[in-house]
Amino acid sequence: MVALTIVFNPRDGSGTRQQLHPTVELQGTSHSCLAIHRTSTRPRLIELKSNMPASQRPTRSWTISLVALLVGVLCASDADAQILVGDSSVGYIDSAVLGNQVRLRFDAGYDSRFADRAEFVYAQYGEAGAPELERGIDNHQELSAYLEWQPLENLSLFTDVPFRWIDPVVNDNTGGLYDIQAGFKTALLKDDRSLLSAQLRGYFPTGDARSGLGTDHVSLEPALLGLFKASSRLTIESELRYWIPIGGSTASGIDGSGEPRDFSGDVLRYGLGIGYHAYQGSSVNVTSVTELVGWHVFDGLHSNSSGQRLSAINDAITNLKVGLRFSDSTNSLFVGYGTVLTDSRWYSDIIRFELRHAF
Helix, strand or coil, X not given: CEEEEEECCCECCCCCECXXXXXXXXXXXXXXXXXXXXXXXXXXXXXXXXXXXXXXXXXXXXXXXXXHHHHHHHHHHHHHCCCCHHHCCCCCCCCCCCCCEEEEEEEEEEEECCCCHHHCCCCCCCCCCCCCCCCCEEEEEEEEEEEEEEEECCEEEEEEEEEEEEEECCCCCEEEECCEEEEEEEEEEXXXXXXXXXXXXXXXXXXXXXXXXXXXXXXXEEEEEXXXXXXXXXXXXXXXXXXXXXXXXXXXXXXXXXXXXXCCCCEEEEEEEEXXXXXXXXXXXXXXEEEEEEEEECCCEEECCCCCXXXXXXXXXXXXXXXEEEECCCEEEEEEEEEECCCCCCCCXXXXXXXXXEC
């Protein structure tokens, strides 16, 4: 924060008019103060105030003063450049913002087909996953608790603990702990309007894959996340994530060959979200959110109800998500709906409710 103060002392204590001596001071929160004194003849620099001891103060020259002024302005700008958790409005895309927050999220998804595709959501049916070959998941519900902690300015750590309930067509209904996720985010580029972050998310097989509650393998997902405040009302956010399975299952007899092939495969996820502050009140803001999220499967297989293992290479899925976020300075509620736009899908429709608190 930079403050400019001009002080006039036209009279002394006796009321006698004195020569005008306006003083101009530029003050930074933690920087030097530059004082310029003007007499009736010409302006001259009379003092360079600093938090440093007098013996360490720089010489009183215009060059040093201008350098101090420039450094002070730049440092003050950096101090003011801050994007907060509340600036992110998306409900499906991962947020680029680092910050202390807790989040509760509830999902209800419907009509999943080829649900073990590339072992991205479920392990291979009849092998590492649920015991019976599956035609699909009629519906599932998931409740997850997310905690993010920011110990350093450019680093945050997070964990996400999900519980899932599924209603398969063939296998038994079940519910319980799903695969826990954990990772970190770091800011790469930032100013007062934009932020680019790198994220690494790990997926760990804590769920019972044989009951259909996990993938039965570790996965790593590096990502680039972005946020840009186009105006006081419009925010654009994006994600680019690459999911890498480690130690997934295999399947034999694919394409008439007896050679085993990896059932799991790499998946690219990408998304773009736009948030518009439709209503800005004294205590509550309402933001409309539109997101486009896509996945591209680069490798792997999926199974069908007849026992065939089919290639999932180049399967492409695109979803449209819409929602509203109601927020105040530290809390927000998100209500969203998503639907598939392509023939391939993880689910046909999804409903999401989310409570978020920043601290």
